[in-house]
Amino acid sequence: MRPRKLLRIARWEVTKNAGGIDRKTAAIVGVTLLLFGAVAPLVVAQGGVAIDQGIYRVGVDEESPLYPVVEDDPTFAIRDPGAELGEEIDVRVSFTRAVSSGTTKGEAALSELRSSVTAYNDRVMRGEANQSAAFPVSVTLNYVERDVQIGPGGSGDGGTGDGTGDGTGGGTGDGTGDGTGDGTGDGSTGGGGTGDGNAGGNIGGGLPSITGSSGTTGAPSDIAPPFPFESLVLAFLFVLPLNFVIQAYGSTMLSERINRRGELMLVSPVTRADIIGGKTLPYFAGAMALEVLIVVGIVTLLGAEGGLFSILAVVPLVLLFLSATFLGAMFARSFKELTFVTVAITVSLTTYAFVPAIFTEVTPIALVSPLTIVVRDIQGASISLSAFGFSILPPLFTATLFFGLGAGLYREEDMFTQRPIPLKVLDSLAGRIKRARSIVVVVAMLIPLVILAELVAVAAIYPVSTAVSQTIWLSLILLSIVAIEELAKSLPVYAGFVHNRYDRSLRSALVVGAFAGLGFFVAEKGLLLVRLVFPDSLPEVQQSAVASAGPVADIGPLVAILLLLAPLLLHVVTAATSAIGGRRGRRGYAVGLSLAIAIHFAYNYTVVMLFVS
Structure with missing residues (x-):
């Protein structure tokens, strides 16, 4: 430029x-x-907007001790305590006694009033000079990360810990991640209480x-997710x-x-x-x-x-x-x-x-x-350099890829014609293909998009881990990753056949498929360098690590070499399978792609179940 x-x-x-x-x-x-x-930062600074402002009508006079509570809470609208209960007011307050209208809304208003009274009392107590007397019980709650292990007979283990005297909660080691700790305390006015906390139980963090x-630290009433x-x-x-x-x-x-x-x-x-x-x-x-x-x-x-x-x-x-x-x-x-x-x-x-x-x-x-x-x-x-790089590099590389693909269409042949979108996708890919070896660069160029798509797929599937079995959850993750990778390897090859960059012989399909598999393998192994640079950020992205970042079991040198070279053979075989189908047209490409996905999924599932512990 x-x-x-x-x-x-x-x-x-x-x-x-x-x-x-x-x-x-x-x-x-x-x-x-x-x-x-200009307005949005004010909303953040003030903690949000009261979307339920004035939703409950409370009849209370100024002499009632509860009047300041109702006045401070925007959820309530103050009404005349002599108004008809149920039609004009939801809750009537007589000095310190509150009566609901008996309707669903009235019961909800009464429950909200109880919560407001508790919050108001806490605010008053925080203004006391002697805080140990105001809050004789203090609870410190720390969320413990759960270690998930997937493999043959794998299970999730919760963090272990014991409840201490100050109310700190600990988790149990049975995988449920729940634990309680009891604490008592007394101040100058005397008094005691108990505090309980829950730890663990979260897949992936607090x-x-x-x-x-x-x-979280504070009074027991302050502890809430x-x-x-x-x-x-x-x-x-x-x-x-x-x-x-x-x-x-x-x-x-x-x-x-x-x-x-x-x-x-x-x-x-x-x-x-x-x-x-x-x-x-x-x-x-x-x-x-x-x-x-x-x-x-x-x-x-x-x-x-x-x-x-x-x-x-x-x-x-x-x-x-x-x-x-x-x-x-x-x-x-x-x-x-x-x-x-x-x-x-x-x-x-x-x-x-x-x-x-x-x-x-x-x-x-x-x-x-x-x-x-x-x-x-x-x-x-705090933000670590690895976390920062892990967040910005995939979208940055993907943006570069999108601009590059779009630039391939910024020419008279594509800009001023009414070709369907699928054909223009193939045009953008085929524009970079000159010979069989070009497919290596084109496939490698798609790796940033593959990474981003895999990250989004894993993020979308991750929450269902609590609703389905670990086998189903793992299968969904592996299947989504396999489908994304096979599409990235096969689409450029198919584009080459559509635009007659290659002849449609079996030998040509095998050669082009081998080059596509090689390009993906080289780019994929380049991720190992990224993993060395950002060791704390990538363990949940690739197949074995997505399965919970468990270490590979004890293996010998020969097995390690086999595991290193096996992906190369896998990518070559699956890419060649898609290429053989792609040379026969759209239907052949669909059949070849489906078969390649099935082979790739079977390989990944077997490796994960055998070697991740």
């Missing part, structure tokens, strides 16, 4: 009404985003914490603006094709990289400006020390949204089709970025999303 030409194209993109949006609409969208960016801590509202809001804040940006970006890229404006660019003395980079730069800069504004606003209002990690972590996410939209705009044949493509991109990428980041403390699977780094950074939690 040449910076001067890139900046000139970027300036043209801004000044010519980018995305086909008129000035009035652009102004409205800009004001909306700015207001959202319960979500909006403070970034793995433990926290709902990750702050994590939810923070994740939502960073994703929503991107959906506005990609709408305009996708529209301007499709306009280059529908209105044939891109034809002038293609014949100008600039490269495709200059054109794509120049057109993308304004939208990337605008999206990053909004994200930085949100980070600065939240950090300022919350008084957090973070910010830098948050900004850096958002960069690959912005690039991923833009690259997927660019590729989708190259596939779409009309604005109506682009709408469906954009919606699919928005839903899938928002799910990928949003859902794992909500539960930042539940499991290392949360690190799939870069927003997990953002949430942890803003909450003041």
